[in-house]
Amino acid sequence: MLGETTRNRVSERREATRKEILEAAWALARERGLAQLTLRDIADRIGMRPPSLYSHVDSKNAIYDAMFAQAWTECLAQMRASEATCPPDSGGALRHYARAFFDFATSDLARHQLMNQRTIPGFEPTPAAYAPAVETLDLARTRLATHGVTTQPDLDLYVAIVGGLIDAQLANDPGGDRWSRLLDRAIDMFATDIGVGTSGREKRSDP
Amino acid sequence: MLGETTRNRVSERREATRKEILEAAWALARERGLAQLTLRDIADRIGMRPPSLYSHVDSKNAIYDAMFAQAWTECLAQMRASEATCPPDSGGALRHYARAFFDFATSDLARHQLMNQRTIPGFEPTPAAYAPAVETLDLARTRLATHGVTTQPDLDLYVAIVGGLIDAQLANDPGGDRWSRLLDRAIDMFATDIGVGTSGREKRSDP
DNA sequence: GTCTATACACCGATAGAC
DNA sequence: GTCTATCGGTGTATAGAC
Numbered sequence: 157m158l159g160e161t162t163r164n165r166v167s168e169r170r171e172a173t174r175k176e177i178l179e180a181a182w183a184l185a186r187e188r189g190l191a192q193l194t195l196r197d198i199a200d201r202i203g204m205r206p207p208s209l210y211s212h213v214d215s216k217n218a219i220y221d222a223m224f225a226q227a228w229t230e231c232l233a234q235m236r237a238s239e240a241t242c243p244p245d246s247g248g249a250l251r252h253y254a255r256a257f258f259d260f261a262t263s264d265l266a267r268h269q270l271m272n273q274r275t276i277p278g279f280e281p282t283p284a285a286y287a288p289a290v291e292t293l294d295l296a297r298t299r300l301a302t303h304g305v306t307t308q309p310d311l312d313l314y315v316a317i318v319g320g321l322i323d324a325q326l327a328n329d330p331g332g333d334r335w336s337r338l339l340d341r342a343i344d345m346f347a348t349d350i351g352v353g354t355s356g357r358e359k360r361s362d363p
Numbered sequence: 364m365l366g367e368t369t370r371n372r373v374s375e376r377r378e379a380t381r382k383e384i385l386e387a388a389w390a391l392a393r394e395r396g397l398a399q400l401t402l403r404d405i406a407d408r409i410g411m412r413p414p415s416l417y418s419h420v421d422s423k424n425a426i427y428d429a430m431f432a433q434a435w436t437e438c439l440a441q442m443r444a445s446e447a448t449c450p451p452d453s454g455g456a457l458r459h460y461a462r463a464f465f466d467f468a469t470s471d472l473a474r475h476q477l478m479n480q481r482t483i484p485g486f487e488p489t490p491a492a493y494a495p496a497v498e499t500l501d502l503a504r505t506r507l508a509t510h511g512v513t514t515q516p517d518l519d520l521y522v523a524i525v526g527g528l529i530d531a532q533l534a535n536d537p538g539g540d541r542w543s544r545l546l547d548r549a550i551d552m553f554a555t556d557i558g559v560g561t562s563g564r565e566k567r568s569d570p
Numbered sequence: 571g572t573c574t575a576t577a578c579a580c581c582g583a584t585a586g587a588c
Numbered sequence: 589g590t591c592t593a594t595c596g597g598t599g600t601a602t603a604g605a606c
Binding site: 216 | 597598599600601
């Protein structure tokens with residue numbers, strides 16, 4: 157019926173505009189910094205007047221919220237995809253998942269600031285946007301549990317080590333590999349500590 | 364001579380007002396958040412009009428800059444003071460210095476954000492303000508070198524591990540000790556990795 | 571329904587009177 | 589040195605044209 161097709165076309169147009177807004181926001185966040193986002197710049201980039209954005213998003217924080225959900229959804233997908241190439245041994249698996257998250261986080265500074273730091277003054281993600289983040293952590297918990305990371309303190313330590321290397325890499329050597337080269341070694345340290353073998357990789361190598 | 368005493372009295376008054384501004388800024392940063400600082404709030408707290416602040420500071424970023432220098436100077440002093448109670452064995456020393464920095468960092472969230480994160484949009488510390496920060500790192504490098512942390516990768520890893528635990532503690536359990544309890548264990552892992560004995564502390568304890 | 575035009579409150583910062 | 593007045597810019601919101 158006509159009403160249906162009309163509503164679909166309008167609905168598609170609205171969704172396309174919303175997507176255009178988010179893409180402009182990501183581009184500007186990467187160019188000028190996440191906190192420097194302004195509604196006027198976003199509107200300019202897509203040929204709109206600033207107030208018109210309010211026809212598609214509720215507020216600036218709603219844009220951050222959608223970006224937050226988008227980033228963690230993408231991260232969750234990437235983590236799930238990483239399972240296909242995961243080595244069978246536990247030591248290798250611990251390195252594999254750490255590397256997957258490390259590479260994802262360090263490949264986009266603005267995205268990492270939004271996902272893992274609280275760099276935006278008034279922004280707090282909504283429960284809906286936070287959902288894929290907790291799902292990612294749940295996935296990690298399940299995966300790592302099958303490779304010897306069974307207790308909460310063990311998982312906390314694993315997360316802190318990987319997070320520390322990510323932050324150091326982005327803060328002190330963005331685009332480089334000074335801390336990236338230390339990741340495998342750090343995970344092997346951790347694996348030894350929890351009693352997981354690190355076969356297939358000699359100790360103390362630092363290529 | 365008269366000119367001298369007059370200039371001294373004026374100079375002292377100016378310095379006192381400046382100190383008053385910085386103290387108000389710290390108090391507001393802790394109450395409402397570092398990024399939520401406004402010149403109007405600072406002026407209100409010390410009974411001034413906002414534009415009058417510009418007679419004592421060049422800009423809002425100059426206030427952040429003075430706070431940055433103050434924080435790192437305080438940190439440097441605390442690290443120097445920690446030498447007096449440092450245990451003689453290397454394993455204990457690595458834990459001792461890590462604990463000193465961890466406790467200093469986690470005891471003040473606003474200060475830690477200013478010192479170690481880049482949470483303020485337009486702010487970059489001046490070389491003068493950055494000086495005590497590099498001096499603190501130099502001190503750490505010298506101290507740790509006498510306890511087996513001799514290479515740059517070793518130092519990088521040590522810094523990343525301690526920093527990761529600090530960030531995790533402040534982000535996920537502020538005021539608690541969930542990651543604080545993991546610090547000694549993490550440092551022991553690291554000490555074992557670089558071939559430093561961890562006598563005086565049994566392995567895998569998690570009190 | 572979507573956009574333009576306009577306004578509001580707040581921010582950092584400046585000019586000039588006293 | 590401190591004040592009043594004001595500027596340009598921001599996020600936000602509403603009225604009204606089409």
